[in-house]
Amino acid sequence: MIKLDHLNCLVTGGAGFIGSHLVDQLLARGCMVRVLDNLSNGKLANLSSHFADPNFEFNQGSITDPCDVDQAMQDIQVVFHLACLGVRHSIAHPYENQRVNAEGTLLLLAAASRAKVSRFIHCSSSEVYGSAQYVPMAETHPTQPCTVYGASKLAGEAYARAYYLTYGLPTVIIRPFNTYGPRSHHEGDAGEMIPKSIVRALNGKEVLVFGGGLQTRDFTFVEDTAAGLVAAAECEAMTGLTLNIGCNFEISVKELAEKLVAMVGNHAATVRFTSARPGDVSRLHADPSAFMALCGWRPTTTFEAGLEKTIACFRAHPLGLAGLLQSEAGRNW
Structure with missing residues (x-):
């Protein structure tokens, strides 16, 4: 070692x-x-x-x-x-x-x-x-x-x-x-779904799901x-x-969007489906067993606990909720 x-x-x-x-x-x-x-x-x-x-x-x-x-x-x-x-x-x-x-x-x-x-x-x-x-x-x-x-x-x-x-x-x-987690990118072409969705939901805006929402990811x-x-x-x-x-689990983008809206708790926020993103993969679900076997690494933060920490980070962001929204364009390609 x-x-x-x-x-x-x-x-x-x-x-x-x-x-x-x-x-x-x-x-x-x-x-x-x-x-x-x-x-x-x-x-x-x-x-x-x-x-x-x-x-x-x-x-x-x-x-x-x-x-x-x-x-x-x-x-x-x-x-x-x-x-x-x-x-x-x-x-x-x-x-x-x-x-x-x-x-x-x-x-x-x-x-x-x-x-x-x-x-x-x-x-x-x-x-x-x-x-x-x-x-x-x-x-x-x-x-x-x-x-x-x-x-x-x-x-x-x-x-x-x-x-x-x-x-x-x-x-x-x-x-x-x-x-995912604190400091994740919500802005520009580096922006990803979880931070973008949190910023929109905190501001009472529509959370965007590109495509049918059946795509899955392992977070x-x-x-x-x-x-x-x-x-x-x-x-x-x-x-x-x-x-x-990875964590050897998958969640659909639709389920994730609904979960984020519920966890943020802004009743004005809703989920809206829009056209698919180019190059979007339909399914990701990791098998990290080889990595775990070699070094003993295990994820220590549950998905829900991690989402709570991420939401809290954006809620307390120094730019403020309106300031964060200004740099969230929705479509970022």
């Missing part, structure tokens, strides 16, 4: 949703944490509690810039690679999406190999699978991504495997299924996902492997 305590860690995309929670956990372990983020989706506010911490360093820069990457990689022992552009972004900007998610990953792997880092955790996505052909979906499930995002994440995986097999870089590829609370990434870095038996993180 590898102990992360007091090691020098680089988190790309560390100002983002999952990345900032990972930074929280690494700093709590006594790690020196350097973040590389261009703030295209991430927010400095997600990291503001760490600005005075001598073990924390923020580098504003891009994973597609060799100079930024080389500077960020100096004296680093463990890399957590989370920086990416998302699913909806890839609909309108496919080339930029693949450049960041695939080419940026390759650039980072090359720099990590030169720096002889002891661990490289590549955060991929369940989107590499496309829609489930059977459930639950183990790592052997066919990979047939529906979007350029999914394809670019799959390419990044292939590069990570190649660097392990050809150059001996100790990589681990993690495929998180859908993650993990963000602190559990971050803990899984830490566990992957510490588990030597995972070197060279590709593994799922």
